[in-house]
Amino acid sequence: MIRSIDEKACIGCKVCALICPGDVIVMDKTNRARVQYPADCWTCFSCELACPVKAVDVHPFRRPRPMAW
Amino acid sequence: MNKKSKIWEMIKSDILIIGGGFGGLWAAVRAAECGASVTLVDKSFAGKSGHSYFAGGAMVVLLPEDDPDKALMDIVLGNEWLVDQDMALSVLQGSFQRLKDLESFGIPFRKQKGRYQWTKARGTQYLKNLWPEHATAADEVTLLRKIALSRDVRIVDHVYVYDLITSMDGSIAGAVGIGSKTAKNVLLKADSVVVATNSGGFRGHHLACELQGTGPFMAYDAGARIKNPEFHYINIRPAKHEIEGSGIMPAIGVRWKNGLDEPFMEKYDPELKDRATVMKIVVSATKEAMKGNGPITMDVESMTEEQRERFRILQVSHGWMPILFEKCRREEGYDPLENNIEWQPAYESNKLGIWADIDCKTHVKGLYAAGMARTLGVNPFTGWSIAACTWSGYTAGENAALNREAAGNRWLDQTSLAAKQTLFFAPLNNKNGSDPDNVVYELQKILFPADVLILMSENGLQNALKKVVDLRDEKMANLSACDTRTLIKAKETQTMVCAAEMTLKAAIMRKETRPNIFYRKDMEHADNKNWLKWIQVTKGNQGEMKFATQDIPFDQYRFKPNF
Ligand SMILES: Cc1cc2nc3c(=O)[nH]c(=O)nc-3n(C[C@H](O)[C@H](O)[C@H](O)COP(=O)(O)OP(=O)(O)OC[C@H]3O[C@@H](n4cnc5c(N)ncnc54)[C@H](O)[C@@H]3O)c2cc1C
Ligand code: SF4
Ligand code: SF4
Numbered sequence: 001m002i003r004s005i006d007e008k009a010c011i012g013c014k015v016c017a018l019i020c021p022g023d024v025i026v027m028d029k030t031n032r033a034r035v036q037y038p039a040d041c042w043t044c045f046s047c048e049l050a051c052p053v054k055a056v057d058v059h060p061f062r063r064p065r066p067m068a069w
Numbered sequence: 070m071n072k073k074s075k076i077w078e079m080i081k082s083d084i085l086i087i088g089g090g091f092g093g094l095w096a097a098v099r100a101a102e103c104g105a106s107v108t109l110v111d112k113s114f115a116g117k118s119g120h121s122y123f124a125g126g127a128m129v130v131l132l133p134e135d136d137p138d139k140a141l142m143d144i145v146l147g148n149e150w151l152v153d154q155d156m157a158l159s160v161l162q163g164s165f166q167r168l169k170d171l172e173s174f175g176i177p178f179r180k181q182k183g184r185y186q187w188t189k190a191r192g193t194q195y196l197k198n199l200w201p202e203h204a205t206a207a208d209e210v211t212l213l214r215k216i217a218l219s220r221d222v223r224i225v226d227h228v229y230v231y232d233l234i235t236s237m238d239g240s241i242a243g244a245v246g247i248g249s250k251t252a253k254n255v256l257l258k259a260d261s262v263v264v265a266t267n268s269g270g271f272r273g274h275h276l277a278c279e280l281q282g283t284g285p286f287m288a289y290d291a292g293a294r295i296k297n298p299e300f301h302y303i304n305i306r307p308a309k310h311e312i313e314g315s316g317i318m319p320a321i322g323v324r325w326k327n328g329l330d331e332p333f334m335e336k337y338d339p340e341l342k343d344r345a346t347v348m349k350i351v352v353s354a355t356k357e358a359m360k361g362n363g364p365i366t367m368d369v370e371s372m373t374e375e376q377r378e379r380f381r382i383l384q385v386s387h388g389w390m391p392i393l394f395e396k397c398r399r400e401e402g403y404d405p406l407e408n409n410i411e412w413q414p415a416y417e418s419n420k421l422g423i424w425a426d427i428d429c430k431t432h433v434k435g436l437y438a439a440g441m442a443r444t445l446g447v448n449p450f451t452g453w454s455i456a457a458c459t460w461s462g463y464t465a466g467e468n469a470a471l472n473r474e475a476a477g478n479r480w481l482d483q484t485s486l487a488a489k490q491t492l493f494f495a496p497l498n499n500k501n502g503s504d505p506d507n508v509v510y511e512l513q514k515i516l517f518p519a520d521v522l523i524l525m526s527e528n529g530l531q532n533a534l535k536k537v538v539d540l541r542d543e544k545m546a547n548l549s550a551c552d553t554r555t556l557i558k559a560k561e562t563q564t565m566v567c568a569a570e571m572t573l574k575a576a577i578m579r580k581e582t583r584p585n586i587f588y589r590k591d592m593e594h595a596d597n598k599n600w601l602k603w604i605q606v607t608k609g610n611q612g613e614m615k616f617a618t619q620d621i622p623f624d625q626y627r628f629k630p631n632f
Contacts, residue, residue, distance in 0.1 A: 018226075021118040022279060023249060023554065037554070039506070042279050043311065044123060045389030060310040060393045060401070065274055065510070067308065068414040068519040069358050 001041045002058050005033045009055035016047035016056055039063060077256040082108040082223065084469050085243055085259035087230050087284060089115025090122070091206075091455055092440020093265035094213035095167075095462025096469070100263075101220035103470035109222055110257060112229040112249055112557070116214035117207075119267055120418070120441070120454075123277040124206035125313060125387070127198040127452035128459070129190060130168050131161040135197065138627070143193040145628050147346070147448040149583040150601055154626040155427055157446060160460040167459050168199065174212050177202045190450045191316050192346035192585065198452040205387070206455065228255050229557045231283070232489040233262060233291045233436070236479035240434035241291065245489060252553045254490075258481075261469040264288050264423060265439040265462060269561075269568050271516055272509060273416025275304055276311040281561040284442040286568070288423045293431040295606040296444040298568075299575035300420035300586060301522055303351050305365075308413040310397070312405055313387050314380065315350070315412075316451050318367055319343035321379050325350065326409070327362040346585045347449060351414050355523045364411040377406050414523055416516070419568055420447050424605060428472075429465035435474070439465040447586045496559040502549030505558035511540055512565055525576055526591040534573040541566050571614055575604045578616060597632050 002024055005016070012031035022040040025033050025047060033055070041063065048056045084100045086093045089111035097109045109115055116122065131140050137158065144157045168178055179186040179202045187197040201209060218224060230246040234256075243258040266284030289295050305315050319325070324332040324343050337353035338345040345353075354365040372380075384390050398404045422444035429437050438461070445457035496502065515536045516522055520529040545563060550556040581596035582589045602618040609615045623629045 019114045019117045021113045021122075021277075023113070023227075040279070042277060044276065045392055046117065046122075048392065049388050058392075060396050062274055062310055065272070066513045066517045067274075068355060068517055068523060069363065 001043055001061060001063055002035050002038055002047065002056070004057050005035055006055040006057075007032050009053050011053055013052060015050045015052070019046055019050060021046065077254050079256045079258065080108055080223070080225065081258045082106045083260050083473050084108070084263065084466070085110065085257050085261075086263045086265055086466070087244060088119065088265035088267065088282065088440065088442065089210075089214065089224070090119035090265065090267060090440055091210060091213075091458035092267075092442065092462040092465075093263065094210055094217055095459050096263045096265055096437075096439050096466035097217040097222045098213060098220060099463045099466030100470040101217065101222050103467055105470035105473060107222045108225060108257060108259065109217065110225045110228050110230060110244075110246060112227065114226045115224050116210040119280055119282075120277050121210045121458070122207045124455060125451075126201050126204070126206040126209065127188070127190075127455070128164070128168070128200075129161070129196055129450065129452040129456040130164045130185075130187075130199045132185060132197065133165060136195075137161055139195040140197075141627060143190075143196045144446065144448075144450075144453070147192060147450055147585060148446050149586055149595065150630050151583070151586070151603065151621070152446045153444075154628065158627065159427060159464070160445075160457050163460050163463065164456050167463065171201070171209060174216055176204050176209055176212060188320070190452050191320070191344060192341065192448070193450060196450060196452075207388075225255070227251070230257070230266075230287070231493045231557075231560050233287045234486050234489070235291060235482050237482050238434075238479065239292065240479060241436045242479055242481055244287075245486065247493075247553060247556070249553060249557060260473040260475055261435045261437060263437040263439050263465045263469055264442045265465075267441045268419045268422050269564055270418040271416055271513055271565055271569065273303075273517070274413070275306055275415035275417045276313070278415070278417055281564060282442055283561060283564045284438075285421060285423050286564045288431060288433070288436060288438065288442075289606070289608055291436065292433045292608070293436060293438070294424040295421050295571065296424040296603055297447060298421040298571045298606055299579045299604055300447045301572060302347075302417040302420055302449050303414050303523060304347055304417045305351050305354060305412050306415040307405065308411045310393060312393075313384065313390065315347070315367070317380060317383050318369070321376050321383075323372055323376065324368045325354065326366050326368040327357045328364050329362055331362075332368070333357050333362070348585055348588060351523060352588045354412070355414060355519045359519060359524070365413070366409040367412055368409060369406055370409050372406070380406065414519070416522075419572060420444070421568065421571065425465075428468040429461050430468060437465040437469045493560060494556065496548045496550035496556055499547055499549040502547040503544045505548055505550070505555060505562040508540065508544050508548065508562050509565060512537070512569060515540070516569060522572075522576070523588070524590045525588060527577065528591075530573050530577045534570065534577065537566065537569045537573060541570065571606055574614065575606070575616065578604060597630065601630065
């Protein structure tokens, strides 16, 4: 699940917010990316891979949900 | 705040395509090539959402020197005779040309000494998987998006389509959507519509399976038939995070193990063992766990360094895997390629889809279906889905473009449009109603336990159905939303509950087992006398689900069962 976006490092390119399939990230008024809806994260790493300044950090574990056993 | 509003952003085109995965993008590329004006709309960013972007990239291809009969037989047997053979043959016959198209767009496929390299698709004897060279399924859809744009396809990202709109004569006249970031009302008028939203799921813990393709249910509401509702695709994944490799690891010799350190697949499938079909592995692992022999692991601790290296090379397609491995090592203290971890069944997707003919045309005038939103067979052989989504997109785009009839002077059914809008926005009025996320969680608690959809039985299915019907009656009219985001979630939740009811009812109907595609623990044998049939569902006049069986037209098919 997405863990953080380093506000200071973010250069406001908007790529992460544009491509995030879960619509988890929004751009704030100062044009910095912000994690707004972490519970909807797909843990797909697209944002971390696309960020040109490596400001995004996704943790490997997914949101827990009911299991088969 | 988005409220029902009369202000629309109107977009008009000959063809509207809903969904930008392999199905939708191929439909767009082909329809534009055939001279139509095309709009493609996606709730996220077309070409970077859905299953396509996250797929491994293996694609079933029939090479010119291959024998179509042998390949078709694999598909027929893998689907235990329940496949549309005309469709399957058409997928195979078009596959090499689509590979050539991809190469001409700039995605070469792996070759050695001038010959295409291939691997055998899991669970088959002959079917070939080809792999893009130094590229992934993600690269393919990204490129298809570019090609579509270069052919003047208008791509509208971040618009969620919540319903189809019809003319007074019942034919399709477009769709209605809402800007997921802007809350704008969007009216998408078109002569023909291709639904390519994928089928749905219940947000299982498999990568990308948060995706809820609502398309088949929009089509169902508009009068289309749903086929194959009893089937679903449950895969197996590490319990806490993703690893793509449940197919690749056994292919390079890694074994499934239970908690007693036994390689248990030998017992359940003495011939294919760890390389058995996904359904056999999931059912066998579940049986072991139910006997108290858990946890289930992929025995990576016994891997040789050479095997690990092969896995890493084969998995270059997933750019996120090295990051995930690195973070597990650094932060969680284990290496998923060196330490055994627990694996669990993971619901991947429904197999229900819109019934469509060989031209991907549905029963509703002006409506086409492509990708997994159209039924494309039940067995998820490696590489089959991309091949079949590609075929159906190309076919639907071509036929929608060539057979379009101007809807210009068809009257839009304004009453029905207003009713659809009212229905979609209704959750905004339920301030104290149920939160869609909580309802989905309740639904997962009903559907995911092993004895519901994995080890199916009359009892387990009936119990789950009763709970789903209660959930429907208690919560569906009372879903609550406070913004566009939750409004979309409310619509998706309604679809999930409807899909659950349909799936359970149909699974209760099919009283037999077909080991590679459908497992009932209370009826462990195939019933070829009564069940060489498909199940179809239509919506009745009172909104009820009408189930019917359809005979498979073996007299028209290449292969006929001799039992
Ligand atoms: C992790 C993973 C790995 C896989 N690996 C392989 C493989 O190696 N080989 C293979 O053959 N198959 C593979 N598959 C299966 C295959 O990827 C999919 O079946 C196929 O890509 C589906 O394509 P599609 O076009 O039907 O749907 P998708 O690619 O899911 O696209 C559907 C699109 O519709 C959009 N959408 C949905 N609802 C709406 C709406 N209401 N309004 C607007 N837009 C909407 C979505 O945002 C999405 O972009 C894999 C699947 C997964 C999940
Ligand atoms: S990991 Fe994927 S879903 Fe999660 S925030 Fe990043 S892009 Fe979005
Ligand atoms: S991709 Fe990186 S730099 Fe660009 S907006 Fe997101 S966090 Fe900022």
